[in-house]
Amino acid sequence: MIKMRDLVLILAVVVLAGCTTNKSIEKQNPAHKIPTSTPPPILGDTTMTQSVPCANPPCDSYGTAIGSQQDQSSSVDIPDRQIIYFDYDKDNIRPKAHLILEEHATYISNHPNAYIRLEGHTDERGSREYNLALAERRANAAKEVLLILGVFENQLVTISYGEEQPVALEHNEEAWQLNRRVELIYP
Amino acid sequence: MRTIILCLLSYLALLSHAHAILTIEIVGGTEEGGQPIAIVPFGLQTTMSAPSQDIAQIVSDDLHRSGRFAIMPVHSLPEQPSDSNQINYSLWQAVGMPHLVIGRIASQVKNSYTVEFELFDVVKRQAMIGFRYTANKQSLREAAHQISDEIYQALTGERGVFSTKIVYVTLQRQGKKKQYHLYVADADGANPRLMLKTGEPIFSPSWSPDGQRIAYVTYDTNKRTKQMAVYIQELTTGKRTRISSKRGLNTAPAWSPDGKRLALTLSKDGNSEIYIINLQTRALTRLTRNSAIDTEPEWSPDGKSLVFTSDRGGQPQIYRISVNGGKAQRITFQGRYNARPRFSPDGRQLALLHNGGNGYQIAVLNLENRQLKKLSQTRLDESPSFAPNGSMILYTAGPSLSAVSIDGRVRQRLAEDMGGEVREPAWSPYFNK
Structure with missing residues (x-):
């Protein structure tokens, strides 16, 4: 199930990405506050593969977020961005997704009683069983990054939903990109 | 004439009427090339009221859907005899009709029917086959399917599949809430019987070779998380047994031809691999060792090897491995995506997602000459399953099911009448071999 926060994020992403095809989502303009940091356009993400994570805040919004969270660790909220996205039939972590995972690693490391459920998803294309395996690989890829970033394994669980829980029901590239994802859920 | 008493299976009595049923619509193909046949509405004993099932109509629908016959419309029939001595053969010869089916229904006792039919060769002016069935209200439809099977076999030389069943999963969305159902129904979508209703997804239903059990995947839920699990459920009793709920994936159960083992995909050792579980001892044998995705196992009909999907070459393709393990051989080379293989009953072809x-799309790979033939025309197809005589393939096409004859000539769409999605069909084996 998708939380309102996630929906807001997706909305923001869709709007900012300038996608005009996703009308059913755009119409539901939320009354809620859009996250202050600017989410990147998802579809342009593949062009970011050469960018290097910024070490020196405030050169981009993620760097700022990480730095500020480390300073006020115990009081800071669960990171806003709780979804990372993937390429078609791939499980490698995009640079942007890595930054989001870093935010969560920081948060969870400072909240030893919390845990994250990593829910892997694919788009609707292809075989249902293969997609269950692919979605699990995506969840495991996110888990591996979090482990490398110092998160304890007992704070992480993974589950695969394959193509079973799309957030966008259209049958086009924009919807498929929104659905190829791992959600970081704090149960 | 031979008399066949229909055994009324115990679960038929438990049928519920409230369930969504599949409606079948012929969406493509042509009757050209099909054998012409006339099926005359069955005569009724004078004193009885019409039974709830129109036998001749069910038989006509069955034969039509098989793609092998061109059924003469009722309004074109030159006469409507119900007994052999009423047949005027020259009328049928005049319209070029080679085969004629007539029949009659009698009822001496309440809720008990005697159904007789005969198939005639018009040119030779003689009966080819004729049978009598005893049925009640609930089994009349089954009697009609058995008549279809007899006619199909007499005229094509192959066994019919009209008395077989299908299993499938439906999904109803009510706002954010989702409801999954696992159904078993007749091959024509009639008589759906609910096997499982749950808010969690249901995947990969698969028939045991004797048609008495179904394996499938769903999620067990507990407080902290959800865990995928493989279950086996008995058709007659509804009793279900958890077979596997290891950490990670528990998917794609596939029965061995002897029904004693189940191949499945587990990721308990860190990566999705194919294992074989002995259903008696529960002993687990690992079959694949590769860092890529290995899943969707399917046994060859001789039980000596399995085919499966792997992306070890960079994209999903089909590989074959001995049941004893060893090196896997890639067997698909055409196209960038080949997955979810299913053997034809004779083991000579593989239906797959291509x-x-x-x-x-659904395609069939001829394992002898390696030719690949596409059978579906839509772009988001899934889950092919062969009919037990190899004549048709049932698959998922978007929110509904489709069936296509193996020659691609006849197509039909099976949609759920209550507007839900229907998916992951599996055609049953024959119930009596």
């Missing part, structure tokens, strides 16, 4: 650059 993408050659034009969307995800």
Whole structure:
């Protein structure tokens, strides 16, 4: 199930990405506050593969977020961005997704009683069983990054939903990109 | 004449009427090339009221859907005899009709029917076959399917599949809430019987070779998380047994031809691999060792090897491995995506999900000459399943099911009448071999 926060994020992403095809989502303009940091356009993400994570805040919004969270660790909220996205039939972590995972690693490391459920998803294309395996690989890829970033394994669980829980029901590239994802859920 | 008493299976009595049923619509193909046949509405004993099932209509629908027959419309029938001595053969010869089916229904006792039919060769002016059935209200439809099977076999030389069943999963969305159902129904979608209702997804229903049990995947839920699990459920009693709920994936159960083992995909050792579980001892044998995705196992009909999907070459393709393990051989080379293989009953062909650059479609790979033939035309197809006589393939096409004859000539769409999605069909084996 998708939380309102996630929906807001997706909305923001869709709007900012300038996608005009996703009308059913755009119409539901939320009354809620859009996250202050600017989410990147998802579809342009593949062009970011050469960018290097910024070490020196405030050169981009993620760097700022990480730095500020480390300073006020115990009081800071669960990171806003709780979804990372993937390429078609791939499980490698995009640079942007890595930054989001870093935010969560920081948060969870400072909240030893919390845990994250990593829910892997694919788009609707292809075989249902293969997609269950692919979605699990995506969840495991996110888990591996979090482990490398110092998160304890007992704070992480993974589950695969394959193509079973799309957030966008259209049958086009924009919807498929929104659905190829791992959600970081704090149960 | 031979008399066949229909055994009324115990679960037929438990049928519920409230369930969504599949409606069948012929969406493509042509009757040209099909054998012409006339099926005359069955005569009724004078004193009885019409039974709830129109036998001749059910038989006509069955034969039509098989793609092998061209059924003469009722309004074109030159006469409507119900007994052999009423047949005027020259009328049928005049319209070029080679085969004629007539029949009659009698009822001496309440809720008990005697159904007789005969198939005639018009040119030779003689009966080819004729049988009598005893049925009640609930089994009349089954009697009609058995008549279809007899006619199909007499005229094509192959066994019919009209008395077989299908299993499938439906999904109803009510706002954010989702409801999954696992159904078993007649091959024509009639008589759906609910096997499982749950808010969690249901995947990969698969028939045991004797048609008495179904394996499938769903999620067990507990407080902290959800865990995928493989279950086996008995058709007659509804009793279900958890077979596997290891950490990670528990998917794609596939029965061995002897029904004693189940191949499945587990990721308990860190990566999705194919294992074989002995259903008696529960002993687990690992079959694949590769860092890529290995899943969707399917046994060859001789039980000596399995085929499966792997992306070890960079894209999903089909591989074959001995049941004893060892090196896997790649067997698909055409197209960038080949997955979810299913053997034809004779083991000579594989139905699979294929993408050659034009969307995800159902294709059949001839294992002898390696020729690949696409059978579906839509772009988001899934889950092919052979009919037990190899004549048709049932698959998922978007929110509904489709069936296509193996020659691609006849297509039909099976949609759920209550507007839900229907998916992951599996055609049953024959119930009596």
